[in-house]
Amino acid sequence: MDDRIGNIISSLEARGLQPGAASKADLAHIDATIATLKDEAFSGDAEEISCDKLLERVSNIELDAEDSEGMQALRKVEDILHCRKFLSIAEKREIEGQEPREFTAYTDEELAELKHISDVRLRIETAYTFAEKGRASIQRHLEEIPITKEEISHRDETGNTPLYIFARDSNIEAVKALLEKGADVNKASENNATPLDVAAEQGRMDVVEVLIRNGAITTKKTLNILKPKISKELLFILEDTSLFSQTRLIPRLLNYLRLRNPELWTKEDESEKNKITGLCHGLTTLYCYYQFLDEENVFFERIRIALSTDSDMSRSLAETRYDDLSEDEKELEQLCNDILYLQAPLTKGGQSTPAKELSFLSDKTEIKTLSSQLHFAATFPGDTETGEFEGLVTILITILLADAKKQKFLFLSTGDHAVGIFYKNNECFFYDSNTTYFSPAFDITPPYQEQGIRWLVKNLAFTTFDQQDRITLGINIIAQEDLSEIKAKAKELYSVTNIDFKEDDNGFTPLWIAANKGDIDSVKFFLDEYPAAVNKRAKGGATPLWIAAQNGHIKVVNALLDAGATVDEVSDDGCTPLYIAAQKGNIDVVKSLLDAGATIDKPGKSGATPLYIAAENGHIAVVKALIKNSVEKGIDINKPNKKGVTPLYIAAQNGHIAVVKALIENFVEKGNDINKSDKKGKTPLYIAAQEGNIDVVKTLLDAGSTIDKPEKSGATPLYIAAQNGHIEVVEALLDADAIVDQVADNGRTPFYAAAQNGHVDVIEALLKKGATIDQANEEGVTPFFIAVLNNHIDVVKVLLGKGANVNGKLKDGSTFLWASAAIGNIASVKVLLEAGATVDMAREDGTTPLFIAAQNDHIDVVRALIKASIEKAIDINKPIKNGITPLYAAAKNGHVDVVEALLEAGAKPDQADDNGVTPLYIAAQNGRAKAVRALLDNGAEFDRAADNSVTPLAIAAVNGHVEVIEVLFAHGKPNINDPQRGGFTLLAIAAQNGRAKAVRALLAKGADIEQATDDGATPLYIAAQSGHIATVEALVTAGAKIDQLNKKGFPPLYAAAYGKHEKVVKALLEAGATVDQANEEGFTPFFIAVINNHIDVVKVLLEKGANVNGKLKDGSTFLWAFAARGSIANVEVLLEAGATVDMAMEDGTTPLYIAAQNGHIDVVRALIKKSIEKGIDINTPNKNGITPLAIASNNGHTATVEALLDADAMVDQANEDGLTPLLVAVLNNHIAVVRALIIAKADVNKASVDGYTPLAVALKNGHTEVAEALRAAGAKE
Structure with missing residues (x-):
């Protein structure tokens, strides 16, 4: 298996190096091999492989993004490796007995590998295979598989979902698991076959049953296949769901x-x-x-x-x-x-209304309005065991058998659940909206009426009503014909025993429904039978009076008022019956409510009064009635809503001229402000002008409205009328002496607004009144330019005829032509050129219209500007301030069409910027291969270097642009190994920047893999130094020398270790790098990794046998050197790695000695601890007999002395001259050390070979404090 999959990976690596080289036959071979490998993995016949190594190789393959077939093959390779790795991990856990055989859950490691398998089918098959091999529950395995809803429903390349495939393959456990995880049981493959279709075709009735019980539906063809093969129960389910799902x-x-x-x-x-x-x-x-x-x-x-x-x-x-x-x-x-x-x-109690607020744009339906004949609610007690609800049976018999010849709906609703019953010709059909199929009809033909109805009620009791002992139902009877018999039996319904009549879950009482319909006879009946319901609010807060007022049922309104209905009872949105009646324009209802004492100005939640809402809807009769009543009571008739909008304002907005006049007539008398604005500062005149309501505008002007009053953004009525093109309004305002050039806050005038929106007639009207033609807004945009931008040619012509400036400039200094070119507005560019705009007028930075168009890839604009430049003899090579030409800008951004157009027009391909960078160089730098080819085809010098001496080929190598490298080689014969600055070849440059693809391409073209820089660094050294693992692997694979040294004697492994590039270190070691190769100073890769505290790299090197006790040029061990420097972190790493604690220099100084000498207390403690662990004597002297304690005492390192004493260092051990630690401390006047030694019981009278005691030495040298301490300890001279 290892060789085969390794060969596949090699094939894909080659495909990445040479896109298109592999054939479809290669891919077919790969598919066939992977299929075999999968079968072997599942059968247990697969060889052991190193999945991690192979996966790492796969991760470094760089295929062309457009190579979909190659990418697909790559995914398959990754999937089979993760599959094999999962099985290996899981099998190992099984063998090692890490948990009982009864399955609980996958380990994190197992889950991670499963998640890496991108093919959902393979992921499931992998888990299923493992489950089959002995792990107890297959179902538990499959339930734990990591899989998303998107993956469950995803179709593979053959157009099939996972559920379809497992149904086809008769894998019932996998089918169950997918359905449990939410798979769509009816999602078809691309050939429109469902999982049920394919399972039926395969004859797997166990799979068929699972699918049917999970809601599968079928076609007639599949139904015919299954009829003789499945049970009657399954056939019943299938036949029902096949009609509707x-x-x-x-x-x-x-x-x-x-x-x-x-x-x-x-x-x-x-x-x-x-x-x-x-x-x-x-x-x-x-x-x-x-x-x-x-x-x-x-x-x-x-x-x-x-x-x-x-x-x-x-x-x-x-x-x-x-x-x-x-x-x-x-x-x-x-x-x-x-x-x-x-x-x-x-x-909604049986009242069918258009659902536009719930729907969308259209309101197309041929369904006629359905309305209730009767609606009430009741609570029925029942028997949970038998399912008998006698009261409901009685009600249904009464309803269904009355008006027996008439078709009717009967809806029973509880909570958000409803059952629909349809009666026709002694047959009933019912549909439970919570199920997935329609029930067959049940017969209530005499003498079976009661039997059939009891069957229905019992069915409902055990399904819909969930065996409750009491049910509350809303009962709604709907028909197209009048149900006179049922109405006549209303009293009979109300007299049924054991039934508690009340409103339904939506609050709809029978009275409410009757009031809603306008059924005056039923209203009167219910008021007599159930008077308490007169003010009963339904869902939404509407009372019977409210709903009757809305629908204009005047007789019902009067009956309810006579029965004591509360006249001002509001709905949940704060609206009174008067408000809703005014909104609907029900004048008779309005009058009745006013006569009944309704509050005339009670607002809804929005703050709108009944007068406001009537004015909004243009109900003039209602408006007049409300005005009259308001005036009589001294109530403000122009009261605004919460947004500050008044009745006059809203009437003006909606063009209700009669309402406007009626309000204004009463303004004079009541002293109201005709200019009262909303919260945005808009007056009635402004809003009328905005909407183009000319009659309203004239009326308001005649009534004295302020003509130029602006809203908050500064726009006047004239501005908004001009903007919207309302010419009649504009003329009326101009005739009334509106200010023509009044500027809004954004600097725009009415003339600008008209030009922006292309209103020629408004433009001409404003010009007649003296509008300023070139008055610009805050950004410098004039009416002419905004008309150009919006392609209003008729406006442009008018303005040009009036002398508009075609070369105007915006706030940022760009001309109109420049700005149009920048956004690629070819229509505007053409208009401006035709109008005579200066073609090459530049901004302050020197950019011309041609430059900005070329930079932004607006090819049509570029062509137009080139044509205009040629006609006017303008140089298209004109650079901006830093020397960059339009061709340079286009080449930089890879706009090949623009590049070709400029070259064709005579642009100079080698014109460089101020840094010597040519268009070819910048295109190569940015990887613009097509632009590079175009420039070379037009004579560009392929090897012309910039001022930094870097050539286009070199800069392409720096950035790893393989395609550019290929194009440049195809157009010239460069010496691939010519060194650049510092001796860097193209290969070295590519390696330094981690461009693995470029490295492979250059090697394929003959680059010298060992050619070094001036510092002696080979490409491999450079790549290792920079940590580019893919590049290192490419060079190693190509045969680079692993241990080649640079001039300082460092190999690539040293460079990688120095830079903490762990992956590179591993790759080099696996390729055979010498682990302990040292330079002249004795620095090995291991030593430099320790110096820089690169712990991960240290571990890798130790695993490969790095010498922890290596020596530097001066003979010191690594541990000695770090101890001397006091580098505690490095010392700890070496001690952890097993460095010999007491390996000494030639003079006998150990690491502990040198650390003590230098007073590195942390290092001393670490070395003491390790010495004690290893049984090493901490009193070992150097060749002069000086111990660590003595040298620390000599140098006055008190903490070090104390640490050594705590570790039982020999306090009186003397050298060959008889000098003890105490004597040298006294000699050097280290009082703190002296005291520490005294405390440690040092012999205060022990003399040197010369006979000097510590006290004698102290007195001789005048160390008074030391002498006193010694005397106090019993010292003698």
């Missing part, structure tokens, strides 16, 4: 709705469950609707179309008009609209 349809509808209106269908306050429930309810109603029409087949056909529509739509649909949708999208849109339209009978 909520599991598939609801996600499809949700997906479309999110694409159509992301804002509304991702609201945080609407849970996913509520959205799904609403769709289910609407689907229920739609199904029943088609039952009404005897067109059930139409319903199912629409479902089938929706399910066949592509579910992976990803394009944005939010701004797409209905007419621009695809036919599939139109089908989905119409189905969504119908479902959303019809969800209301289940959620």
Whole structure:
């Protein structure tokens, strides 16, 4: 296995070096080999391999990004190696008995390897194979596999999902695991076959059963295959789900709705469950609707179309008009609209209304409005064991058998769950929105009515109602015909025993529903039977009076008022019945409410009053009634909402001229301010001008509105009218002497706004009134230039005819032509050139329009400017201040079309910048191979160096641009081994910068792999020094000498160790580098790694046998040298690595001695500790008989002395002259050391060979304090 996979990796490495060299046959061979290797791995016949080494080789392969086939082969190689590594790790754990055979969980190491397998199928097969080999539970193995939802549903290159493949291969355990993890049971392959289809085709009934029980649906063809082979139970499930699958349809509808209106269908306050429930309810109603029409087949056909529509739509649909949708999208849109339209009978008490606020752009539906004939709520006690709810049975019998010849809906709802029942011709169909199929009909033909209804109730009790002992249901009866018999039996319903009637979960009482419909007879009935409900608020806070007022049911309103309804009861949004009636324009209701004492100016939550809302909607009769009532009561008729918007303002905005006049007429009398603005400073005149409401504008001007009052940004009514092109308004304002050139805060005038938006007629009107033609905004943009930018040619012509400046400059100093060229606006450039703009007028930095267009790759603009330059004899080689030409800028950025256009027009290919950098050089530096080729084809010097003596070829090598190197070699014959500065060849340059691909390419062209720099560094040394592992490996593979020294005697391994390049150190050692090769000073790679505290590198070198006791040129060991310097970190590393603690120099000084001599206390302590561990005598003297304690005492290193004494150093050990530690400390007047030695019981009277005692020495040298200390310790002279 090792050789085969190694050969594959070698083949892929070659493919990376020479893109396109490998054939499809090579890839086919790779696929076949990998398949064999996989089979061997799973069978247990695979050879042992070094997966880590092979994976490291794979990670260094650099394939062309466009080589998709090669990349795919590379992934397969990685996957099989991770698979093999996982099996090896797991098998080793099994063998070593690290845990019981009963599976608990994968180890972190095992999980990591599984996650590395990118092919989901191989990942599952790998875990499955291991499970089969004895680890107890296959299911537990598969449950623990790391796999994401995206991976579960991902199709491989053959178009198949993992679930499809395992169903096809009859791997039932894998099928179960994927379904447990959320796999889509019905996701088809690219040939439209589902997992169930392929399992049926393979005859695996165990897999078929699992798929069916998990919601699989099927085609007629597969159903026919399975009918004789599966149980009746499974066939029943399959036949039902084959007609309709909520599991598939609801996600499809949700997906479309999110694409159509992301804002509304991702609201945080609407849970996913509520959205799904609403769709289910609407689907229920739609199904029943088609039952009404005897067109059930139409319903199912629409479902089938929706399910066949592509579910992976990803394009944005939010701004797409209905007419621009695809036919599939139109089908989905119409189905969504119908479902959303019809969800209301289940959620809003049976009143169906357009669902535009929940839907999107269109409102297309042919579904007729459905409304309730009767709605009430009740609580029914029941028996949980038998499922009998006698009260509900009684209710259903009464409802279903009355008006028996009329079709009707019956909806039973509890919480967010609803059941739809459709009655027709003594048959009932019911649909539970929480299930995935439609129930068959049940017969209630006499004499089976009660039996059939009891069967239905019992079914509901054990499924929908979850065996509760009490259920509260909203009961809503809907029909197209009047249900007179059922209404007549209303009293009978209310007299049923053991039933508690109340509002449903949405708060809808029977009275509320009747008021909503305007059913005055039912309202009167319910007021008599249930008077307490008169002020009962439904969900949303609406009372019966409120809903009747909204719908304009005047008789109901009067009846409710007579029954004591609270006239000012507000809904949850703060709106009173008067407010909603005013909003809807229900004048009769408004009058009745006013007569009943409704508060006239009670605002809603937005601060809008009833008068405001009536004015907004243009209900003039309501407005007049409210004005009259307000004036009589002294109430402000222009009261603003919370945004400061007044009734006059909103009426002016919406163009309700009659309302405006009615308000203004009363302003004079009440003293209101006609110019009262909103919080943004906009007056009624301003907003009317903005909307182009000319009649309103004239009315307001006649009434004395301030004509030039600006809003907060400084825009006046004239400005906004000019901006929006309302010519009649503009003329009216000009005739009223509006200021023509009044400037807004952004520096823009009305003339500018008109030019920006292309309103020629407004431009001409303003010019007649003396508008300033070239007045610029804050950025220097004039009306002329903004018209040019927006391609308003008619405006441009008018302005040019009036003398507009074509060469104007913006705030940053760029001309109009320059700015247009910079953004690539070819239309503007052409207009400006045609108008006579100066072609080469530059900015302060010297950049011309041609330069900026070339730099930004605007080829059409470049061509236009070249043509204009040639016509006007302008030099296209004109550089900017640093000598850079347009050709240079285009070459730098790789804009090959621009480069070719400039060269064709005569641009100089070798014109250099101030640093001698040519277009060719800069293109080579940036890897612009196509630009390089174009320049060379047009005569550029391929080896012309810049002022820094670097050639284009060298700079390409620096940056590793292989393709550029290839192009340059194809156009010349450079000496590949010619040295550059410092003796660096192209190969050395590429190696220094870690350009492995370039290194391989240069070697393939004959680069000398051993040619060294002036410092004697070979390419391998340079790459190792810089830590470029891929480059090092490329050079080693190509045969570079591993131990070649530089002039200082250092090999590549030393350079890598010095730079802490652990991977490079490993690679060189594996390639045979000498581990302890030293320079003249004795520095080895190990020593330099220790010096720099590169612990990881130290460990690697030690593993390869590095000598920890090596010696430097002066004979000192590594440990001695670091001890002398006091380098505690290095000392600790060496001690840890096993350095000999007491290996001495020729003069007998040990590491401990030299550390003590220099007072390196941390090193002393470390050496003492290690000496004690090794049983080494810490009193070993040098050749002069001086011990570490003596030398420390001599030099006054008190802490060192104390450390040695604590370790039981011999306190009185003397040298050959009889000098003890105490004598030398006294001699040198080290009082602290003397005291430490005295405390350690040093002999204070021990004399030297010459007969001098410590006290005699102290007195002789005048060390008074020392003498006193000695006397105190009993010393004698």
